[in-house]
Amino acid sequence: MDAIINRPGSKRARERQNGIDRVIEILDALLRTHTPTKIGDLAKQIGAPRSTLYSITNRLIDAGILEAVGDEGTVYFGQAAHLYGRAYADANPLHRRCREALDRLAMQTNATAQLCALRGNKYVVVDTRDGSGVFRITTDIGVEVPIPWTASGRLLLDHLSAAEILDFIPEEDFKLPDGRVVEANTFVADIAKARAEGGCITNGLSDRFTCCLAAPIRDRRGIAVATLCFIVPIDSAPELKRQLLDRLIESAQELSDRPVSSQ
């Protein structure tokens, strides 16, 4: 009722799956894979009979939600999916305003500006504006990333207790891509610190060369529903980082709802 939580990847190995659930599994699998995929591979990935997959994907292709890509038997999202997504982005007031903020931030600073949020128990980039600067190690939109790998992740779990945080994040997500492990206690402390400071800076976390700066966008209740962030080279001057973070915090605050009082 009040959770921002939906878990697309919740594993229930029912014997016989509902068609709608299969559709959802297919779409999520394609989003994870992030590349056109063969029907047979899709079937394997979601553990469904091939015959079922053929039947469902053909219907989705007819509807334009999926498209047969190029020459060889692979499918990916179709034009209808694009139209649905644009309808969402155009109608959602917060999203609209965030896009404008991203435009401004990227334009003024030449850094890559991103809008990030939770999807299930992962972090995803929802929108990006690539700065005109050369530096560009950017996560693709929609790709799920373990929460502890990110600065934004340290803000988005703001409202949870230490126990809830550790319960929310899968064990294995604390292992960074380079093999290092984020200590649970350190992570919880990071979150508290980020909350106190109203923003977060991480250096060389998800990869060795990037510094991520993030500030929270909050709803009336004070819960962080999204973050604005910058991606800059790790060797940027500390003063510059501080200055960029301040800019993020300012923008994010403008995008936040007034805490409970008026209305």
Added chain:
Amino acid sequence: MDAIINRPGSKRARERQNGIDRVIEILDALLRTHTPTKIGDLAKQIGAPRSTLYSITNRLIDAGILEAVGDEGTVYFGQAAHLYGRAYADANPLHRRCREALDRLAMQTNATAQLCALRGNKYVVVDTRDGSGVFRITTDIGVEVPIPWTASGRLLLDHLSAAEILDFIPEEDFKLPDGRVVEANTFVADIAKARAEGGCITNGLSDRFTCCLAAPIRDRRGIAVATLCFIVPIDSAPELKRQLLDRLIESAQELSDRPVSSQ
């Protein structure tokens, strides 16, 4: 096999509908309505039992494909839909290149530049760049418009015979919003003329104040899969219109595949 045709609105009044078809109906209804809608209204629009709609929409909300909007019982597209759509737009090479072309065109000319295509037997705007000029009577992305109302429509049916064209377009779509009726023969002649000239200009068609300029993007087989267009005030100088159209034609040709030869 070789048709760009999918008819989202094909009316089959089956007694008992498949869940997946219901999902497609729901998504298309929301796209048509283009606004958050109450479950009961959705049920009426697609002719489904309310109980079914509650069950399906709740599942789609869990998956993030739909979202409960604001306070009062309405639903609309959700964040997952946005992510799917971005995945499509980022992965589709033609779409990527078209976006860049739109950016350039809108930037250089200050006019509103659009990417248009067919969806079933209607015309839709797939993407837009609003020019910095004040003039802005823009169709929303994804909203279906009768083909005869548009300049692009006169290019997108290029490859059909007169009979096929008239068979493809619903009778009632020839009636313009102001009550005038586009003569079938005139329309077919318009298409031939547009094909010969490699572009199309319409004045005051879908509304009294706008002039639409369009040029076709073709695949290997020479079929127009999309169009680039400009929206300008109807009283713009003819030389300007001509100049803008030439620019469109040039860009559209660069985006077109080489006609069958190499490869």
Added chain:
DNA sequence: TCATTTTGTCCTTTATAGTGGACATCGCTC
């Protein structure tokens, strides 16, 4: 060349999900 895997389609079976009611709550208006 033959062996092996993958692909796309088709068919039968049976668990199940979409129906179409009923029902209790609301929020209206008169």
Added chain:
DNA sequence: GAGCGATGTCCACTATAAAGGACAAAATGA
């Protein structure tokens, strides 16, 4: 307060769709 429509939930029934094979054809590799 009565009358009315809309809302959200629940339940039993049965048409149907997901399943799980089988099959031919195409692709792959040895």
